[in-house]
Amino acid sequence: MTNDDLSLLVETSDEWIRTRTGIRKRHLATTDLSLSELSAQAATQAIAMANLTANDVDLIILATSTADDLFGSAAKVQAILQANRAVAFDLTAACSGFVFGLITASQFIRTGVYKNVLVIGADILSRWVDWSDRSSCVLFGDGAGAVLCQGSTDEDRLLGSAMYSNGEQHEALNIGYDGTGKKLKDGITVNQGTYKPITMKGRDVYRFAVEKVPEVIEKALFNAQLTTDDVDWLILHQANQRIIDSVAKRLKIPPQKVIANLDEYGNTSAASIPLALDEAVRQGKIKPGEIIASSGFGAGLTWGAVIFRWGI
Structure with missing residues (x-):
C-alpha cells in the first residue's frame, strides 16, 4: 500500500508522509495469512541459508506482539516447520522483540542447553491499526524475518x-485492553472485551x-x-x-x-x-x-x- 493509496483513506499525502517518516509504502498481510504462516516462511529461508533442516532446530523464539492466539503462536510455527525436536515459545517486547530474542537465544547457547536456536521477529500490525487515524496508520506494515543462531567452539560472535x-512511559505506545463488566451472579462481576487499536x-x-x-x-x-x-x-x-x-x-x-x-x-x-x-x-x-x-x-x-x- 503506497502513500498515495493511503491518501484515499485519510487526509494525507505522499510528501507529508515521506518528509516526516521516510516511508513510501508498506506491505500488508492478506486476510487468510496467519502470523504463524508468515513466521514459518521467514524461518524456512533462514534454516536453508544455514544449511540445516528443521529437525536440527533445538529452540524457536518467536518475538511478536500480534500472535494469532493470545496463548502464543510459536508452537504453531514449530508444527508448520515440522521442527519436531524444538521447544518453542513467544517473547513479547514489541519493537525491541528481535533484539531481546537474540540476546535470550545467546544465553541458551552459551550455557550449552541448546545448539541451534531459531529467532523470528514477526508482526501483522495492520490488524491492530486504526485506519482512520492518520497519525498512526501511515507508519505500520506487516512482515517477518528470522535468523538461525548456532553454537560454535571457535568464537563467541x-x-x-x-x-x-x-x-x-507505557502510555506512549500501546494496544490497550478495552472491556466492560459482565455480571455472573450477585457479588461476582468479571471484565470481558478485546484490545483497542494502536x-x-x-x-x-x-x-x-x-x-x-x-x-x-x-x-x-x-x-x-x-x-x-x-x-x-x-x-x-x-x-x-x-x-x-x-x-x-x-x-x-x-x-x-x-x-x-x-x-x-x-x-x-x-x-x-x-x-x-x-x-x-x-x-x-x-x-x-x-x-x-x-x-x-x-x-x-x-x-x-x-x-x-x-x-x-
Whole structure:
C-alpha cells in the first residue's frame, strides 16, 4: 500500500508522509495469512541459508506482539516447520522483540542447553491499526524475518548487549485492553472485551528514541570493549528515518554504514531488524566477519542493543 493509496483513506499525502517518516509504502498481510504462516516462511529461508533442516532446530523464539492466539503462536510455527525436536515459545517486547530474542537465544547457547536456536521477529500490525487515524496508520506494515543462531567452539560472535525497560512511559505506545463488566451472579462481576487499536504519542516516542538508543548502543559497545569506529554496519529498528539519521549522527556513524529499508516496508515492529539484515546479507552488502550494531526500541517502553560479528 503506497502513500498515495493511503491518501484515499485519510487526509494525507505522499510528501507529508515521506518528509516526516521516510516511508513510501508498506506491505500488508492478506486476510487468510496467519502470523504463524508468515513466521514459518521467514524461518524456512533462514534454516536453508544455514544449511540445516528443521529437525536440527533445538529452540524457536518467536518475538511478536500480534500472535494469532493470545496463548502464543510459536508452537504453531514449530508444527508448520515440522521442527519436531524444538521447544518453542513467544517473547513479547514489541519493537525491541528481535533484539531481546537474540540476546535470550545467546544465553541458551552459551550455557550449552541448546545448539541451534531459531529467532523470528514477526508482526501483522495492520490488524491492530486504526485506519482512520492518520497519525498512526501511515507508519505500520506487516512482515517477518528470522535468523538461525548456532553454537560454535571457535568464537563467541555476540560481542556485547544491553537491555532496558521503563514502564512509567507505557502510555506512549500501546494496544490497550478495552472491556466492560459482565455480571455472573450477585457479588461476582468479571471484565470481558478485546484490545483497542494502536495508540501512540508520536513526539514522546521520538524524543525517547533519539535519547535512549545512542546510549544503549554505546553501553553495548562498552560491554564488547569496542567503539563506534569498529562498527561496520548500523541496523536500527525501522520506525522513522529521522530517528535513524539522528541516532547515526549522535554516534558519529557515517550514512554509508547505515542500513535502512523502511521506505519499502514501513514500521514492521519486531520484524524490521531481521528484514533489513536479511536484505543486506542477500544483496552482498554485509560480509562475514563484519561487525554489526543493532538496536530495537518501542512499546513498554523497552529498548536494547546488540553488537555481533556476522558469520555464516
